[in-house]
Every structure is written in C-alpha cells, then in structure tokens.
Amino acid sequence: MDFSWTIVVAGALVGLAVGLTGMGGGALMTPIMVMFFGVNPTAAIGSDLATSLFMKPFGAAVHHKAGTIRWDIVRWLLPTALPAAFGGALLLQALGDGDTLQTRVKYVIGGALLLAVTGMLARMWLDRRRGLGSAAAEDAEVRVRPVATLLIGLVGGVVVGMTSVGSGSLIIVMLMLAHPRLRANHLVGTDLVQAVPLVGAAALGHLLVGDVSLGLTGTLLIGAIPGVVAGALLSTRVSGPALRWALIVLLTGSGLAMWGVSGTPLVAVCLALAAVGAVVTLRTRRAAPARPDDERTEEREPSPTMTA
Numbered sequence: 427m428d429f430s431w432t433i434v435v436a437g438a439l440v441g442l443a444v445g446l447t448g449m450g451g452g453a454l455m456t457p458i459m460v461m462f463f464g465v466n467p468t469a470a471i472g473s474d475l476a477t478s479l480f481m482k483p484f485g486a487a488v489h490h491k492a493g494t495i496r497w498d499i500v501r502w503l504l505p506t507a508l509p510a511a512f513g514g515a516l517l518l519q520a521l522g523d524g525d526t527l528q529t530r531v532k533y534v535i536g537g538a539l540l541l542a543v544t545g546m547l548a549r550m551w552l553d554r555r556r557g558l559g560s561a562a563a564e565d566a567e568v569r570v571r572p573v574a575t576l577l578i579g580l581v582g583g584v585v586v587g588m589t590s591v592g593s594g595s596l597i598i599v600m601l602m603l604a605h606p607r608l609r610a611n612h613l614v615g616t617d618l619v620q621a622v623p624l625v626g627a628a629a630l631g632h633l634l635v636g637d638v639s640l641g642l643t644g645t646l647l648i649g650a651i652p653g654v655v656a657g658a659l660l661s662t663r664v665s666g667p668a669l670r671w672a673l674i675v676l677l678t679g680s681g682l683a684m685w686g687v688s689g690t691p692l693v694a695v696c697l698a699l700a701a702v703g704a705v706v707t708l709r710t711r712r713a714a715p716a717r718p719d720d721e722r723t724e725e726r727e728p729s730p731t732m733t734a
Contacts, residue, residue, distance in 0.1 A: 438649030445657020472637030488658035489615030507579030514587020515631025536684025671703030
C-alpha cells in the first residue's frame with residue numbers, strides 16, 4: 427500500500443486511545459482499515475497485530491516508569507495467552523471461510539463489549555448509591571485471582587489470534603470483572619504490558635501464513651508510536667473516574683463498530699456518552715467532601731526531601 431497521511435493520522439488517534447485506556451487497538455484499528463481504507467480483512471488483522479507489537483511497548487514503558495503495572499497479574503495471564511494467541515491465528519486459516527468467521531466473531535465481541543458497558547455503568551451507579559468515592563472503590567493492592575486470570579488469558583488469546591480484537595478491549599474488560607476494585611490506571615498499565623507478548627505470538631502466526639502487510643504496518647506506526655506515548659503519559663495523570671468513562675466511550679464505540687454501526691450514528695452516541703461522563707465526573711468532584719486543612723497545607727508546602 428502507498429504511503430498515506432490519512433492512515434498516519436488514523437494510527438495516531440488509535441495509538442492515543444491505546445495509551446490512554448489500554449484498549450482500542452484491534453477494536454478500532456481493524457474496522458477503520460476495512461471500512462475506511464478498503465484493506466482486505468485478513469491483511470488488516472495481521473497488519474494491526476504487527477503494528478500493536480511495535481506500538482504498545484512505548485506505552486508500557488511509560489506505565490512502568492510510573493509504577494502502574496501489576497506484574498503478578500501479567501505473570502498469570504501469559505502462560506495460557508501466548509499459546510492460545512498463536513494457535514488462534516492458525517485456527518482461523520484451518521476453519522475455511524475466514525471472512526464469514528470473522529464477521530460472526532465480531533458480532534459476538536461487539537455484544538460482549540456492550541454488555542461490559544452495561545455492567546460498568548451498573549457498578550458505578552451502585553457505588554454512588556452506597557456513597558463510595560473513587561478512593562474507596564479502587565485499590566492498587568487487589569489480590570490476583572490465578573484461575574480466573576489463566577482463563578482470561580486462554581479466552582483472550584484465542585480471540586486475539588483469530589480477529590486481532592481483544593488484546594486491550596476484551597481482556598481489559600475480563601480483568602476488570604475478575605478484579606473489580608483494581609485502580610483504572612493500574613488496569614491500563616497491566617493490560618498494555620501483557621498485550622506486547624500476546625500480540626507478538628498472534629502476529630507470528632499471521633506472518634507465517636502471509637497475512638501481514640509490512641508497508642501498511644510501517645505507515646500506521648509513524649502515527650501510532652507518538653500517539654500511544656502521549657496517551658500513556660496522559661493516563662498516568664488522569665483520575666480513575668475519568669478513565670473509566672473513557673473506557674465506556676471506547677467500549678461502546680468498539681462494540682457498535684463490530685455490529686456494523688458507523689458514521690454519524692456512531693459518532694453521535696460516543697459524543698453523547700462523553701458529555702454525560704464529563705458532567706458526572708465534574709459533579710462527583712464538586713460533591714467530594716473537603717479534606718482537612720492540615721492535609722491541604724501539607725500539599726501546598728512540599729517536604730525538604732521533595733525540594734532537594
């Protein structure tokens with residue numbers, strides 16, 4: 427494929443989404459390549475995986491520096507995720523009509539993503555009813571659930587290998603369900619790290635069967651790498667509620683895209699959700715109880731070790 431600045435911009439926007447929320451790579455990149463640029467679906471899947479393999483380490487490095495990665499969760503994901511992703515790529519070729527299969531799997535994933543949005547909104551509503559603030563609802567030290575995490579790696583790996591969708595969108599939702607109180611930025615950082623070897627295994631499988639366009643991959647990376655770095659830097663500074671609303675918007679957009687919704691209706695729904703999220707987040711901040719004066723004073727007056 428010839429070089430195109432529109433593809434560079436698309437890569438940058440998807441990279442920003444991946445860095446900010448840990449998801450959106452395959453769930454956004456593959457449909458964009460197929461629907462807007464006319465790329466063959468199989469080539470779009472393989473090229474998206476190759477792009478993610480080189481893009482996501484930049485975002486993961488930012489989260490590693492910020493200390494927002496749960497390495498214990500990563501270690502329990504990879505033993506099942508890596509062989510499942512490689513096998514999924516080969517399984518897609520063995521099942522015959524890849525286009526028909528891809529369409530069916532996308533409908534299933536779209537339903538799962540929209541169901542996850544419903545669950546996230548229900549949890550946020552219940553937390554507000556119980557009077558739980560973001561600090562009470564999230565915890566960086568949540569204990570890992572080994573069996574559930576191994577199963578997440580297995581299911582997510584197969585789906586990623588077959589469709590390129592799920593290394594961020596599907597797996598981050600399953601991690602959220604298995605560890606519901608894990609902090610949003612830790613969730614994003616952990617997902618970005620596990621996605622690197624995961625998409626690597628899937629990309630290797632697609633490369634072996636000739637489904638990777640190196641020209642398309644290189645063009646996407648020109649925009650995707652700076653985009654993912656900018657998104658990751660932003661995610662380490664954004665509050666948990668804001669990140670969760672960003673996830674809701676991206677999950678909804680990805681789910682509707684999987685169901686074939688595009689253009690004005692898709693943009694309108696995402697903008698409406700973003701507006702609701704902004705209003706709710708601002709109201710939550712204003713309603714938060716004021717902290718004691720001594721805590722505010724300590725924040726205004728750095729300690730000698732901080733000023734040294």
